[in-house]
Structures are given as structure tokens and as C-alpha cells.
Amino acid sequence: MSLQLLDKLAEGGGLSHAEYVELLQARSPALAEELFARARHVRDRIYGPQVFLRGLVELSSYCRNDCYYCGLRRSNHNTERYRLTPEQILASCEVGYRLGFRTFVLQGGEDEYFTDERVVALVRSVKASCPGSAVTLSLGEKSYESYRRLREAGAERYLLRHETADPEHYRKLHPESLTLEKRLRCLHDLRSLGYQTGAGFIVGSPGQTLDCLAKDLAFLADFKPEMIGIGPFMPHHDTPFAQAPAGDLDLTLFLLGVIRLLLPTVLLPATTALGSIHPRGRELGVLAGANVIMPNLSPPDVRSKYSIYDNKLSSGAEAAEGLEDLRRRLAEVNCRIAPGRGDHPNFVQQDETQ
Ligand code: SAH
Numbered sequence: 001m002s003l004q005l006l007d008k009l010a011e012g013g014g015l016s017h018a019e020y021v022e023l024l025q026a027r028s029p030a031l032a033e034e035l036f037a038r039a040r041h042v043r044d045r046i047y048g049p050q051v052f053l054r055g056l057v058e059l060s061s062y063c064r065n066d067c068y069y070c071g072l073r074r075s076n077h078n079t080e081r082y083r084l085t086p087e088q089i090l091a092s093c094e095v096g097y098r099l100g101f102r103t104f105v106l107q108g109g110e111d112e113y114f115t116d117e118r119v120v121a122l123v124r125s126v127k128a129s130c131p132g133s134a135v136t137l138s139l140g141e142k143s144y145e146s147y148r149r150l151r152e153a154g155a156e157r158y159l160l161r162h163e164t165a166d167p168e169h170y171r172k173l174h175p176e177s178l179t180l181e182k183r184l185r186c187l188h189d190l191r192s193l194g195y196q197t198g199a200g201f202i203v204g205s206p207g208q209t210l211d212c213l214a215k216d217l218a219f220l221a222d223f224k225p226e227m228i229g230i231g232p233f234m235p236h237h238d239t240p241f242a243q244a245p246a247g248d249l250d251l252t253l254f255l256l257g258v259i260r261l262l263l264p265t266v267l268l269p270a271t272t273a274l275g276s277i278h279p280r281g282r283e284l285g286v287l288a289g290a291n292v293i294m295p296n297l298s299p300p301d302v303r304s305k306y307s308i309y310d311n312k313l314s315s316g317a318e319a320a321e322g323l324e325d326l327r328r329r330l331a332e333v334n335c336r337i338a339p340g341r342g343d344h345p346n347f348v349q350q351d352e353t354q
Helices: 002-011 017-025 029-047 086-099 116-129 144-152 167-173 180-192 210-223 249-262 272-277 281-287 300-305 320-332
Strands: 050-053 055-060 103-108 134-138 157-159 196-203 227-232
Touching: 002 017, 002 029, 002 249, 017 210, 017 249, 029 249, 055 086, 086 103, 086 116, 086 320, 103 116, 103 157, 116 134, 116 144, 134 196, 144 180, 157 227, 167 180, 180 196, 196 210, 196 249, 210 249, 227 249, 227 272, 249 272, 249 281, 272 281, 281 320
Parallel strands: 055 103, 103 134, 134 157, 157 196, 196 227
Antiparallel strands: none
């Protein structure tokens, strides 16, 4: 019965809400193995047994928002905040460029210091110093006009997880000023501006049910993001969810496999949260169909301050300097690092220097 659901997933077009719930309820080690084998097959057919690297620069831990799950929320007064200078950001990208990175992800809290003018200048300088590279932004919710300016400055991709596709669940995770409607409007704006757009959600966030996850999958099947970031919920001790249990590793892996079958060409990271919850989390993610890894390129002295949850990895194979370790770990799961900037196949590369 559940094998039929895998067949149906692979045919394209998605499942009904009831079928997603049924598939998640039917999850067992045997079904997961079958799903992962199929997911790897699909990934390898499209991309080969390879992962693309993205160098992550966490440019600011200041945030005007107050998401209940995140350690960077503005009500957390126990955290030491930092903000990188443009020179530090550029230097981090240049270090990555020398290591072979061709995509840089500039991520941060919603820090009002980083005005459009400042981010435009940053994007331009990264593009100029690192020829042939793609710039991905992940700086939260902005107006259409702001997204337009950043796109015009050269940013090609934007990551903005929808967090949960269930409006009531969204309200349990965020204060009233933040709504799912607004988040989705941002995603549609990004798409219409020609960004390769990333959505995604936290697995096991407080109050999440299989019903919520089925809605997440239906939303993804419909929106078809070029990139999807999912990772287990990890509690942070200075948030209202300090006592909530962490998300489930096996459920996260299962969802990665489902997403690979649902959207064969999606760029799907084995996220830092996955690497943080289990020592081989990243490799298990790759075995479940992931094809992106985002090592940390931030200056080492600020990494521990970008504390969105407790026990977040930022060293070893998670760090840009740990590429050899990462290579070895990937080889153990018959995978290698892909060269180049790793655009989604629907996007024709405009930059001819690559
Ligand atoms: N301010 C940006 C970047 C947020 S950090 C934005 O709003 O998009 C990137 C992602 O980390 C978030 O989208 C969220 O899904 C995830 N995250 C935050 N807190 C988390 C936690 N406690 N456990 C797991 N993931 C978390």
C-alpha cells in the first residue's frame, strides 16, 4: 500500500492531503530504506552522486523579529549580538572563493542596519571580487521594492523558509505581527522577480502534527521552490520553547526523501541542524536524497554568537576549513563535491565568466 504511494509520488503531481498523512503514518525503517534508495536514484539521474557547496556567511545576529523558536529573537537579552563589517563579509567570501566555493549565502537576522543600500553594495562587491559566483540572500521579509533592488544588484537566489504552511500553527510559532500570509507573499514576490527561491520548514517544531506536515508537502508541491531547506527543531535555552523536545532525526530524513521524489530537480541541503542533531546527520541526509551542503564561512570568532538554537555545529566538516573532512565523509556515502555554482536546471546561467 505505502509502496504504491511512493510510486505515485514519483509519477509527479503530488499526493492528496490524506495520502501524505497516510505515507507519514506508514513510516517504518523498511519503508524509509526503500524511499531513500529511490530518492538517491532520482538525484543521481539528474545531478549525479554529487553535492553542491554553498559558503554561509552569517552577517548579523541582530533581529527585529521575535520568533518563539529562535535564539536570535529580539526579546532574548542574554545573547551577545554581533554584526560583520562589509570588509569582513567580503574577506570571508574571498577565503571561500580560494577554497573553490562558487555560491555565497549571506544570511542574518532582520537587522535594520543592513539597509537596501548597504546590501546592494555588498552584493556588488561580492560579485566583483568573486567572478562567476552566485549570491544567495537570506535576510528575511522585505518589500517587493527592496527585493527588486537586491535582484538588480545581482543577487540570484533567496532563501526564505515558509516555516509551516498551516496558518494556526504559524501563529503558535510567531507573534501576531508575523503572518503566514505575509511570508507567502514574500515568496511569491521573490519568484516573480526571477530569484531562484528557497522555502522550507522546521521538522518537529512545537505543536506540529502530521496534518501540518501534509500541508507543508502540498504547499511545496504547488509552489515548486528551486531550493528547500528543512531541519529538525532544536530548542534554544533562552526562548519560550526552551523545554520543547528536539525534532526527530528519522522523520526529517524521511521528509527529505519524500521531497526528492516529489520535486526531483530541487536543490535540497543536508542542513546544519541535521548535522547538529546527529554526528553523521549530514551524511544520512545525503543518503536520503539531499544534494547541497552549506559549510560555515563566517569569521571563526563570531560563529558561536549566531546562536539560533543550542549545540549548533560550526566547526569540523561544518566549517569551510573542514573541506577535507567533508570530502572524506561524503566518500563514505559514495558521494563527492560538485564543482561550479550549482544553479537549478530551470535557470540559464547569465554569467559567462563561469
Ligand atoms: N532571518 C532569516 C534567517 C533565519 S535563520 C529569515 O527569517 O529567513 C534560518 C532558519 O533557521 C529559519 O528560517 C528557521 O527555519 C531555522 N531555525 C530558527 N530557529 C530554529 C530552531 N530553534 N531549530 C531549528 N531551526 C531553526
